[in-house]
Amino acid sequence: MNYFSEAIAWILDPANASGPSGVWARCWEHLWYTLLAVVLACVIAIPLGYLVGHTRRGRGLVVVSSGAARALPTLGVVTLVGLVLGIGLVAPMVALVLLAVPSVLAGAYAGIEAIDRRTVDAARAMGMSEWEVLTRVEIPLGLPLLLGGVRSATLQVIATATLAAYVGAGGLGRFLFLGLKTQDYPQMLASALLVVAIALLMEGVFEISERAAARRLHTA
Amino acid sequence: MIRFDDVSKSYPDGTEAVRSFTLEAPTGQTTVLVGSSGCGKTTLLRMVNRMVDPTSGRVWIDDENVADVPPVPLRRRIGYVMQNAGLLPHRKVIDNIATVPLLTGTPKAQAHARAHELMELVGLESSMANRYPDQLSGGQQQRVGVARGLAADPNILLMDEPFGAVDPLVRADLQAELLRIQRELHKTIVFVTHDIAEALALGDQIVILAKGARIAQAGTPQQVVSEPADSFVADFLGLGRGALDLHLRETAGGTLVVDALGRPAGRLADGPGPEA
Ligand SMILES: Nc1ncnc2c1ncn2[C@@H]1O[C@H](COP(=O)(O)OP(=O)(O)OP(=O)(O)O)[C@@H](O)[C@H]1O
Ligand SMILES: [Mg+2]
Numbered sequence: 001m002n003y004f005s006e007a008i009a010w011i012l013d014p015a016n017a018s019g020p021s022g023v024w025a026r027c028w029e030h031l032w033y034t035l036l037a038v039v040l041a042c043v044i045a046i047p048l049g050y051l052v053g054h055t056r057r058g059r060g061l062v063v064v065s066s067g068a069a070r071a072l073p074t075l076g077v078v079t080l081v082g083l084v085l086g087i088g089l090v091a092p093m094v095a096l097v098l099l100a101v102p103s104v105l106a107g108a109y110a111g112i113e114a115i116d117r118r119t120v121d122a123a124r125a126m127g128m129s130e131w132e133v134l135t136r137v138e139i140p141l142g143l144p145l146l147l148g149g150v151r152s153a154t155l156q157v158i159a160t161a162t163l164a165a166y167v168g169a170g171g172l173g174r175f176l177f178l179g180l181k182t183q184d185y186p187q188m189l190a191s192a193l194l195v196v197a198i199a200l201l202m203e204g205v206f207e208i209s210e211r212a213a214a215r216r217l218h219t220a
Numbered sequence: 221m222i223r224f225d226d227v228s229k230s231y232p233d234g235t236e237a238v239r240s241f242t243l244e245a246p247t248g249q250t251t252v253l254v255g256s257s258g259c260g261k262t263t264l265l266r267m268v269n270r271m272v273d274p275t276s277g278r279v280w281i282d283d284e285n286v287a288d289v290p291p292v293p294l295r296r297r298i299g300y301v302m303q304n305a306g307l308l309p310h311r312k313v314i315d316n317i318a319t320v321p322l323l324t325g326t327p328k329a330q331a332h333a334r335a336h337e338l339m340e341l342v343g344l345e346s347s348m349a350n351r352y353p354d355q356l357s358g359g360q361q362q363r364v365g366v367a368r369g370l371a372a373d374p375n376i377l378l379m380d381e382p383f384g385a386v387d388p389l390v391r392a393d394l395q396a397e398l399l400r401i402q403r404e405l406h407k408t409i410v411f412v413t414h415d416i417a418e419a420l421a422l423g424d425q426i427v428i429l430a431k432g433a434r435i436a437q438a439g440t441p442q443q444v445v446s447e448p449a450d451s452f453v454a455d456f457l458g459l460g461r462g463a464l465d466l467h468l469r470e471t472a473g474g475t476l477v478v479d480a481l482g483r484p485a486g487r488l489a490d491g492p493g494p495e496a
Contacts, residue, residue, distance in 0.1 A: 099401030116309075118302075118304055118306055119306065119308060119309065120307030121271075121302075121306070122302055122307070123308065124271070124294075124295075124301050124303065125266075125269060125271050125295060125306070126295065126300070126319050126320055126323070126368075127291075127292050127293070127294075127295035127297075127320055128292075128321060128323060129292050129321070132323065137308060137310075140310050141309070141310055217310045218309065218310055218352045218354070
């Protein structure tokens with residue numbers, strides 16, 4: 001309890017708030033890393049997931065390789081890529097994207113796979129081209145599950161983005177590693193609390209957008 | 221005119237759904253394919269719009285081999301009403317009906333105006349235009365399916381047990397509606413059902429199918445009932461059980477016609493009646 005109130009006090013201390021290594025700056029950095037990693041993961045995983053979902057081919061391959069990617073220890077990846085490419089943002093970004101891809105991929109193809117086959121068959125029988133079937137039926141109806149996948153990817157990345165500081169990049173991990181080095185436990189706890197706060201914030205954003213999607217698609 | 225020319229279909233798993241099927245469905249008439257479950261009716265129907273490609277043989281629309289027409293434009297000019305309505309759950313009724321016109325680039329206002337006309341034609345209240353399919357009853361969904369099939373004003377209408385999922389009263393209602401629409405529009409209709417009463421009510425030509433889409437008999441409703449080709453057809457029609465038998469019963473109010481269960485089917489009138 002004592003650590004807890006000290007951590008809160010640390011966060012609220014104006015001396016820690018501003019400046020390039022202040023709480024606000026680190027929060028923004030953390031959010032920015034998260035968004036960048038998730039967007040990159042989406043750019044890779046969504047087209048691939050749609051391809052697998054639409055053609056119903058290669059699902060086994062995707063499941064196996066996502067499983068393998070999930071099993072990779074993120075710290076190991078950060079260290080390894082860091083050793084090759086040096087200190088900076090690239091190594092943690094590679095690791096975070098690898099972490100986010102499986103969930104997004106699963107959301108993208110599962111969203112399409114979950115659609116009633118008869119609905120897709122009907123769309124095709126009406127004379128929709130494959131592209132129209134994908135864009136007018138499969139993508140909209142698959143949106144809720146895709147959002148679910150992006151949501152869980154985002155949460156994983158928020159929690160793991162602390163590792164960026166391990167190879168010299170910024171983010172809320174800075175406070176964590178700094179606190180660890182100086183045995184400043186309130187600062188470590190403050191870092192964790194801020195990560196939780198950002199996670200909750202993103203949860204709220206996703207909750208709202210998932211509801212909006214469900215309302216628009218008339219699926220809830 | 222639609223012509224099946226010695227078509228066969230084997231599915232990859234070895235099922236021989238259709239074997240050497242030849243038939244002509246005349247322009248402007250309703251041809252009803254009737255047969256028990258799994259005899260290949262849906263397979264035949266889907267060969268017309270290339271949702272199924274025959275393993276051998278050809279399907280002709282007038283003088284055009286459908287195999288030579290790219291599937292997407294072919295499907296857009298053939299109305300298809302599916303067994304389960306097959307509506308798009310994320311689109312309003314009005315947009316479901318207007319699916320094909322919107323795909324072919326008809327301006328939205330025009331496509332919607334046409335969809336409203338069709339809703340009236342199939343007996344849907346215009347207040348339902350902005351509902352979603354899951355807010356409709358089964359019978360209403362079927363009507364939307366029929367309206368959608370008609371939306372691009374196709375010459376050909378394929379109907380796969382379109383009234384299967386509704387109760388007998390609504391079914392009779394939809395059948396009457398279809399007869400009225402057909403009197404007005406004269407489409408070339410291929411209609412699939414396994415209900416013999418429905419086949420007799422709607423068909424100009426009735427095709428009774430056995431397994432593998434073997435034609436047991438093809439003819440007018442009158443022909444199949446009065447001259448069943450063999451015992452399979454007679455059994456299928458239920459003639460042995462007397463299912464289609466009608467009897468005359470004298471009452472104080474005149475001569476009644478009663479059905480196999482003794483329920484009054486109508487009143488005996490003078491003369492031979494109109495030609496079907
Ligand atoms: N995609 C498919 N793969 C393998 N077999 C199939 C496929 N589609 C249909 N069949 C088989 O082909 C046969 C004919 O099927 P079809 O759907 O044409 O029957 P149907 O007369 O429409 O039956 P129902 O009245 O039950 O709708 C059946 O034995 C069915 O199991
Ligand atoms: Mg069928």
